Amino acid sequence: MTDLLERLRERGWRLTAQRRIIAEVLSGDHVHYTADEVHAHAVERLPEISRATVYNTLGELVSIGEVLEVSTDGRAKRYDPNAHRPHQHLICSRCGTIRDVQPRGNPLADLPDDERFGFAVSQVEVTYRGLCPSCRG
Amino acid sequence: MTDLLERLRERGWRLTAQRRIIAEVLSGDHVHYTADEVHAHAVERLPEISRATVYNTLGELVSIGEVLEVSTDGRAKRYDPNAHRPHQHLICSRCGTIRDVQPRGNPLADLPDDERFGFAVSQVEVTYRGLCPSCRG
DNA sequence: TATTGACTTGGACATTGTCCATTGTAGGAT
DNA sequence: ATCCTACAATGGACAATGTCCAAGTCAATA
Structure with a gap:
């Protein structure tokens, strides 16, 4: 740092x-x-x-x-602080733990023009949720 | 309703x-x-x-x-209130207006196993951001 | 229409975040 | 090395959002 x-x-x-x-x-x-x-x-x-x-x-x-x-x-x-590596987040629904993750593909490309309503779309955030290993017990 | x-x-x-x-x-x-x-x-x-x-x-x-x-x-x-139709959100970075949108594809499938860290991933939220038509001026 | 347990109320309190007048100090100038 | 000054830090008041609880109210049933 x-x-x-x-x-x-x-x-x-x-x-x-x-x-x-x-x-x-x-x-x-x-x-x-x-x-x-x-x-x-x-x-x-x-x-x-x-x-x-x-x-x-x-x-x-x-x-x-x-x-x-x-x-x-x-x-x-x-x-x-990990702003220079593009990544998304995976969050435990129970305890709130957060991991940085890197999904495949480009979610921006998955929003068709006719679903953009005239917006200049520039950014996309993806948040995955589920139970972490400790909370699955 | x-x-x-x-x-x-x-x-x-x-x-x-x-x-x-x-x-x-x-x-x-x-x-x-x-x-x-x-x-x-x-x-x-x-x-x-x-x-x-x-x-x-x-x-x-x-x-x-x-x-x-x-x-x-x-x-x-x-x-x-639109909980019964799966959808994501498109938000204006300036004025905060929110639209419901329906992207193509299945973002859940885009998170590889080796990026799940043992989580039982069950849900994904996608938030698109950009300027709405009024705020682009 | 009497009963009762679920619902509502209002206000105190908690958490998170912002603002501002005052005080302190990093880094350049001497 | 010391001084200056603009920028930064402080702390406490305030704002926004959300939670909790004891007491009163009422929808649904018998």
Whole structure:
């Protein structure tokens, strides 16, 4: 995730301790924390970091496309740092666990023109749901 | 939507004025109200109906499969009465308008076994995004 | 029409997110 | 090395959405 920090510096971001910590918390695959979870982890390393800063920074990371926002359940939004590899999500209907997955094919091509109602369709999200191995028992 | 009331009666639901009004508000195609929007419309016909009743009733309708819950933006959930025709959603990235659409193909089949991580995958939601005709100007 | 258990109500509370005035500081300038 | 200043962080108030519960009400049955 040092490359993320590098990209942020190139964009003219000031590299504060708070932003470094948030980038660290987000690093890794299959990380899908809520804003408050990011805050909770960040507080372990920087006790005085505020909720507002976490919300602001996540919002900025989303707006520049470094992080994806995932609304899986109408509760808190989750933040997915894996924005540079196209992927979709597989979610356990019981415990809420999220995995990144890569389906075949191109769902955009599956929406016929006469089902587009004049929209300029540019993006598609696919969310698979089912029971994870632990919850199938 | 009288058939909805009929089905509810068969399930042993008490048909109260509140439930009748909520069913009426939900009737029609391409209806995707939030809970508070349903409440606002219901109040026009039954001024004393409470928010709690609307939330309770919508939750029950979802749990018996008569209405779908759609989390499009991490804000309020929306309720889609068109639960008996399989469909997906097309959403305007600017104004939030929602259309029901029917893509070709079967997205479930596009998730290979080695991308299922042991999940029992049972459901898939596809959300298309883009600019609607009014917002393209 | 009397009864009763399911339904509704209203308000308190919880969670998630936003806003803003104040304070702090990273990074360039001296 | 120190100073400046625009940008960033803080914390607390507020807003939006949703949940819960004790008390009152009523639809459906006998």
